[in-house]
Amino acid sequence: MTETTERARRGPRGEYAKTGAKREAILAAALGVFAESGYRAGSLREIATRVGMSEAGLLHHFPNKEALLAAVLDRRDGDDLSRVHIIVDAEDGAETLRGLVELAAHNASVPGVVELYCTLSAEATSPDHPAHGYFLGRYDWARGMVGRAFERIARDGRLREGADPARAAIATLALMDGLQVQWLLNRDVVDMSEALREYFAGLVADF
Amino acid sequence: MTETTERARRGPRGEYAKTGAKREAILAAALGVFAESGYRAGSLREIATRVGMSEAGLLHHFPNKEALLAAVLDRRDGDDLSRVHIIVDAEDGAETLRGLVELAAHNASVPGVVELYCTLSAEATSPDHPAHGYFLGRYDWARGMVGRAFERIARDGRLREGADPARAAIATLALMDGLQVQWLLNRDVVDMSEALREYFAGLVADF
Numbered sequence: 001m002t003e004t005t006e007r008a009r010r011g012p013r014g015e016y017a018k019t020g021a022k023r024e025a026i027l028a029a030a031l032g033v034f035a036e037s038g039y040r041a042g043s044l045r046e047i048a049t050r051v052g053m054s055e056a057g058l059l060h061h062f063p064n065k066e067a068l069l070a071a072v073l074d075r076r077d078g079d080d081l082s083r084v085h086i087i088v089d090a091e092d093g094a095e096t097l098r099g100l101v102e103l104a105a106h107n108a109s110v111p112g113v114v115e116l117y118c119t120l121s122a123e124a125t126s127p128d129h130p131a132h133g134y135f136l137g138r139y140d141w142a143r144g145m146v147g148r149a150f151e152r153i154a155r156d157g158r159l160r161e162g163a164d165p166a167r168a169a170i171a172t173l174a175l176m177d178g179l180q181v182q183w184l185l186n187r188d189v190v191d192m193s194e195a196l197r198e199y200f201a202g203l204v205a206d207f
Numbered sequence: 208m209t210e211t212t213e214r215a216r217r218g219p220r221g222e223y224a225k226t227g228a229k230r231e232a233i234l235a236a237a238l239g240v241f242a243e244s245g246y247r248a249g250s251l252r253e254i255a256t257r258v259g260m261s262e263a264g265l266l267h268h269f270p271n272k273e274a275l276l277a278a279v280l281d282r283r284d285g286d287d288l289s290r291v292h293i294i295v296d297a298e299d300g301a302e303t304l305r306g307l308v309e310l311a312a313h314n315a316s317v318p319g320v321v322e323l324y325c326t327l328s329a330e331a332t333s334p335d336h337p338a339h340g341y342f343l344g345r346y347d348w349a350r351g352m353v354g355r356a357f358e359r360i361a362r363d364g365r366l367r368e369g370a371d372p373a374r375a376a377i378a379t380l381a382l383m384d385g386l387q388v389q390w391l392l393n394r395d396v397v398d399m400s401e402a403l404r405e406y407f408a409g410l411v412a413d414f
Contacts, residue, residue, distance in 0.1 A: 036333055038326075041247035115332060119245075122325040125391035126243055136392055143396070160409060170389060171402055177388050178381030184332035185343055189350070195378055202367060202409060 023061055023071075025051045030072050035115035038123050039069055039131065066130040073120075073134055076113060080106075088145055093152035094207060096145065097172075097200050104176060105193035114180050121177065143169045150203075158205040168203060175199055230268055230278075232258045237279050242322035245330050246276055246338065273337040280327075280341055283320055287313075295352055300359035301414060303352065304379075304407050311383060312400035321387050328384065350376045357410075365412040375410060382406055 029050040033042040044065055048058040062068040086099030107114050124131040143166070150165035159165070176196060183190040201207045236257040240249040251272055255265040269275040293306030314321050331338040350373070357372035366372070383403060390397040408414045 037247055038245045038330060040244055115329075118329040118332065119326075121388050121392075122322075122329040123245060125322060125325065125388065132392075139389055139392060163405075163409065167402060167405060170386070170397055171382060171406060174385030174389060174402070175378060175381050177385035178383065179377070179385075181328050181332065181384050182346055182377060182381060185328075185339075185346060190377055195374060195381070198370075198374060199378060202370065 019061070022051070022053075026053075026058060026061055026068070027072055027075055030068050031076070031116055032112055034069065034072065035112050035119060038119045039065075039129070040123060044068075069131060070134070072116070073131065076116075086145075089148060091152070093149035093156070094158070094200075094204055096149035097153075097204065097207070100146070100172070100176070101193050101197050101200070104179070104196045107180070108183070108187075108192055111184065115184055118177070118180050118184060139173065142173055145169075146172050153204055160203050160205075163203055172196075172199070226268070229258070229260075233260075233265060233268055233275070234279055234282055237275050238283070238323055239319055241276065241279065242319050242326060245326045246272075246336070247330060251275075276338060277341070279323070280338065283323070293352075296355060298359070300356035300363070301365070301407075301411055303356035304360075304411065304414070307353070307379070307383070308400050308404045308407070311386070311403045314387070315390070315394075315399055318391065322391055325384070325387050325391060346380065349380055353379050360411050367410050367412075370410055379403075379406070 026047065029047045030042075033047050033050065036042070037046075044058060045055050047068070048055045051058075058068075062071060080103065086103060087095045090096050090099075120131055121135050123129055124135045126132065147166045147169035150159060150163075150168045153159045154163075154165055159168075176192070179190055179192045179195055183192050197207075233254065236254045237249075240254045240257065243249070244253075251265060252262050254275070255262045258265070265275075269278060287310065293310060294302045297303050297306075327338055328342050330336055331342045333339065354373045354376035357366060357370075357375045360366045361370075361372055366375075383399075386397055386399045386402055390399050404414075
């Protein structure tokens with residue numbers, strides 16, 4: 001009721017901007033809570049508290065917890081693609097791999113996001129988790145993208161003998177994921193982008 | 208009270224066996240619940256329900272949730288070490304690596320345990336998580352163990368030129384962890400032990 005009165009008073013433009021800012025604040029708080037506690041243990045009440053709202057007020061912006069999670073993931077994917085220039089399907093496959101090294105370096109500046117993906121991807125291996133489909137699709141897409149890069153590298157005669165593009169793609173994603181766990185535990189021990197670069201250097205000539 | 212009466216009636220030996228069996232049942236249920244829901248979201252009530260006890264009855268065996276988690280982790284570590292013969296500090300470093308390939312193959316037969324470690328290690332990256340210290344220590348130990356294996360391999364002239372034992376150890380553990388996430392999501396796509404074996408074959412001559 002207050003929301004409706006408010007909207008009438010401020011007019012659609014002001015209200016839209018206000019709603020947008022609130023949505024942003026909610027998404028940032030949700031990312032923090034899901035990263036720290038996981039999706040299942042993370043509560044809407046805690047997210048609402050962090051942005052100074054009631055749970056009912058939060059549900060005005062996102063109909064339920066699943067919709068909120070989907071919005072958090074969508075937003076991060078958009079951010080990642082715009083910030084880090086992974087050249088998808090670049091003619092030179094090594095360009096794509098260099099984009100991944102750049103992404104790993106960027107990730108080291110956003111530990112909250114890394115924590116979110118680590119915790120969520122582990123939780124979401126359960127088929128009944130609301131992000132299960134999201135992660136299945138995300139890994140399929142990423143394996144395809146990285147696999148095509150290694151195929152081009154093989155075509156150019158730069159892939160280490162005996163290495164297989166599809167299996168190298170699986171190992172690349174696994175390495176990136178696993179490095180995040182060790183890095184989150186102890187940042188002094190692990191340099192994620194350097195470790196990834198070394199892995200590629202062992203697979204690709206003149207990387 | 209019932210517990211005391213029961214103990215008096217059955218005598219210490221029978222009671223001990225009964226307590227042992229109950230503890231085992233609780234640990235198995237706890238592993239399942241923590242693997243599916245994570246430690247934070249996993250509830251003592253759900254664990255108690257699975258073994259047909261009350262929460263108070265469960266707390267008779269383990270004083271709190273943290274003690275229960277510690278017991279679950281201790282038990283799995285013991286099982287792993289006795290079942291899979293990772294030859295720690297073997298004179299031939301490649302023996303240790305072959306032990307890890309064997310461990311990855313064994314893990315593919317215990318998805319619940321793999322799920323537990325994936326979910327917990329991600330959650331436990333938070334410094335306030337009760338298993339944080341456990342995972343810090345576990346990774347330190349494992350990095351040391353695998354790093355020494357690569358050092359021996361380097362000493363024997365079998366490590367790929369340019370590779371560094373300590374960094375290869377970090378990458379090995381990262382690869383093992385990351386493969387688990389993809390394998391849990393889609394078991395048809397990933398062969399964990401084969402992927403690990405290929406990685407070693409690229410690093411170690413005549414692996």
